[in-house]
Amino acid sequence: MKNLPNLSRYLPILSWGKTYNQLSLTNDLVAAVIVTIMLIPQSLAYAMLAGLPPQMGLYASILPITLYAIFGTSRALAVGPVAVVSLLTAASISRIAAPGSEEYIFAAITLAFLSGVFLLAMGIFRLGFMANFLSHPVIAGFITASGIIIAASQLKNIFGIEAHGHNLVQILSSMSGYLGEINWITATIGILTAAFLFWVRKGLLPLLRGLGLPKRTAEIIAKTGPVAAIVATTLLVWAFDLKSAGVEIVGAVPQGLPPLTVPGFSLELWTSLLSSAVLISVIGFVESISVAQTLAAKKRQRIDPDQELIGLGAANIGAAFTSGFPVTGGFSRSVVNYDAGADTPAAGAYTAVGLMFASLFLTPLIFFLPKATLAATIIVAVLSLVDFSILGKAWRYSKADFIAVAATMFITLVVGVEVGVITGVLVSILIHLYKSSRPHIATVGQVPNSEHFRNVLRHDVITHPNILTVRVDESLYFANARFLEDHLFERVARRTELRDVILMCSAINAIDMSALESLEAINERLCDMGVSFHLSEIKGPVMDQLVDTDFLKHLTGEIFLSQKIAVDRLSQT
Template identity: 60%
Template sequence: MRSAPRTWLPSLPLLQWARGYQRETLLSDGVAALIVTVMLIPQSLAYALLAGLPPEVGLYASVAPLLLYAALGSSRVLAVGPVAVVSLMTAAAIGEHAVAGSDAYWAVAITLAFLSGVLLLAMGLLRLGFLANFLSHPVISGFISASGLLIAASQLKTLLGVQAGGHNLIELGRSLLSQLGQVHGLTALVGVVSIVFLFWVRSGLRPLLVRAGLPPRTADLLAKTGPIAAIGTTAFLAWALQWQAQGVKTVGAVPQGLPPLTQPLWDIALWQSLLVPALLISVVGFVESVSVGQTLAARRRQRINPDQELVALGASNLGAAFTGGFPVTGGFARSVVNFDAGAQTPLAGVLTAAGILLASLFLTPALFHLPQATLAATIVVAVLSLVDFGIFQRTWAYSKPDFIAMLTTLAVTLGVGVESGLVVGVGVSLALHLYRTSRPHIAEVGQVPGTEHFRNVQRHAVAVDPRLVGLRVDESLYFANSRALEDRVNQAVAEHPGLEHVVLQCSAINDIDASALESLEAIDTRLREAGIQLHLSEVKGPVMDRLQRTHFLQALSGRVFLTHYQAVHELAPPVG
């Protein structure tokens, strides 16, 4: 049967899940949408402020992206919108171009969302989802932990009611220390109480509700709506007790209405300066989104398509750009809540967008008296859950190079900034990979008595023959490690005076580049001149296909064997 031809155009997952939609599914999606909407409203407001934007921009960024992702996304439960790390990266990217909170700043944020959308869409259409693999897990872990600490530190000025700034932890620390004498007592009290309450809601409310007779799942979902209680309570107290007159900064007037129709700035020079930040935001957002989507899909025996996710996230960011938003991606917390609440299809996202739209139309006046310290507290509590110092200990015990990459990413992100931390982390990770693979593990192998298996002579009691040396190369061969193979073969020749055959066991070699091929030719020439034959065994099909397109196999002094046992059995019969 012929396979279906591949297409460069994106598919439309909407046609798949909408075809057999049922009333029971609508009920599940509706309940999930209600819960996620309640959670998303305070998050959207808070993350907009984190990005340096007016709070209503967070609501705008939560409507069109949800609708577009529902039509194009391959995950059935991923909830797209503003997230903490991307909001921080947005603030870092556009802080040099305009003053936070100004119309010019908002315009640059819209342009950044547009560029991010274009890059994501292009990567999806070109099927470049594999590029995210260059962000190793240690680098991502170090970056997210550092970003969590940096975001929490950036909110201290709002929690304390002081003026402070900085793009890294050192600058923030100096600025905050210089303002300690200006701390506003009531603002600090509101912020600290809100943080304590939100932490208690996360850990203490659920057991209390379960003891009161609620089902565990219902209690867990209600506990996640704690930020709404904090926002409602502090907004009411601020209105009733006239906190604004006492110096407490509130959100103030939030415009009512639908998200506006906007467009990016058509400034090529600005695009050039924002291109790298937009690329970093796109890749980080994609990695976070795919990680969450794959985890949740696996729990229902579903799957997601990374290239389709790129298309969907690209369209979502373009939607944000043309409706007054800023860069968005799939959020971990809200997606998990969406999953736990029973969402079955992306229609839950459509209903969530409708809920956010209603909030933009009718609920924004109630935000006038909301203390900014409360929103800062919701950010702090949310992002501190991203910080995982335990993974540093586990990584140190397992892999020192990965620990170095993780620690470097953490240190540079905290000490220099988010963009530099991510770039340096990727660079260090790639450099360590090159270093490791440039020194491949090459084991001399011998036959396990009574079997056809071959193992490392330094680890097992195996049989060897002085006329033959078997070398197992546990790495693909390329320019960085081809010289190491030459040195190891020379060493084997020097250590075995009666050597007649060298057999390279290629079972772990997935690729041989042009530099490595030249090294193999040089090895074969030197061995032939010494009266020794070079043989290959267990060469993988794709590698053999490439070798057959060269003259190497025709000029090879020895042979290519299907198995290493066959090579040893024919070249050194007494051992076999």
């Protein structure tokens, strides 16, 4: 029993399971019913988006969500196929196999395994911080561009024509050659279904509430919109034999539980998929942890990012051994799960039971389901992710962030999703390095009748002709140390009356070896110019590093606890 706290850290089910009661069971079962109804069409659609047989979408939603319930820390996150990860899966696998082929399916299973192993390793070694290299503006730009590509890729199914490509340019140019072959019956089904689903999202719930239905009942009915579309269009195709009129249908879907599978262990296959697996893992984790933390905050619950990595890793490994493909925590299904009243991750396990029932008994009913209906489901789902306002927000707040967002969106749309997100990461890192290599350096003076020192360009402050005080608003490291040198020497050269230079260190959190050498060079050159070099307000951890160096032994000036003490003493000498 003494080891139970440590064990529950890696098996969160041991924590929430101890307080599980009848009320939680009821809430979780209700949430599971609602989410299951939503996931049946969504899972089929996302499998199709990934270029895989539709049943694999159901398979990828059964064991993964159950494993996450055991290892994950979010009580509302619903794990399974999502639009962006499905698109990335299709983009990475189609390079090495033809969509729909046995090799393609095998590669998807292997990709899920590699993604799971990578996520699991990151969680075990507590490397969740690596996801921070993807900034929120870059993620927003990438998801917006991906949403546009996904929606465009489904237009071929809406219109019943051929099209291919992995970016917007390829898809649209490919589609333009087949516009004369549009199947208008298919197009009518697809367009009307999309219009209906858009109306369901915005207008059905207020209508039901206006009719006097209880909120919970109205919400449940509103969530069944996609299922209603599937039932109606399937019956339509069956009753009027629209298949003979060229309407493409899902066809026979195997009936039964997910078959056990074994991922590939070929070095050549792993080499081909490894970079994609890493990218899918990081993108999926960022999307998942964002949703999980947002929902947890509403109930004042805690999310452990490193344990989330373990939960998602286990989910993906589970998908690999049960005929699935890469999965992560989805925004729409998680929000529905939360809104439906899910109390614990057990709701996910109950959802898995519902999907098992669908896989066992309901798949024959979707034989005549038109692909245009699934395409409409995907389009309506992903267009809710498109947010062009991020461009305006980034432009107004930070031109550097705007460049990162715009570059990510443009490259994703024109070149492809993998290159797009890599571009976003690289641009973000380069912009960060550029900005930190040219830190803000302020000349400061004393605010009258106070002990505060502020920028001379922003405040009416007191300065002394023989003293120059500068504040660097950045940690000092190899990339910006020379910039500080050049700035100080230029300032001192223009003011021959200077006797003392004070480096105010209140914003410096670290000094690396290169920066230390620059401080030594500054000290020596100022000494040759007859100017003393002083430091003030050094933080404890930084001082701990400097104490064991020769820099302090050769410092021509002093170390001051505060800027006020430094100015008072030096102005009197």
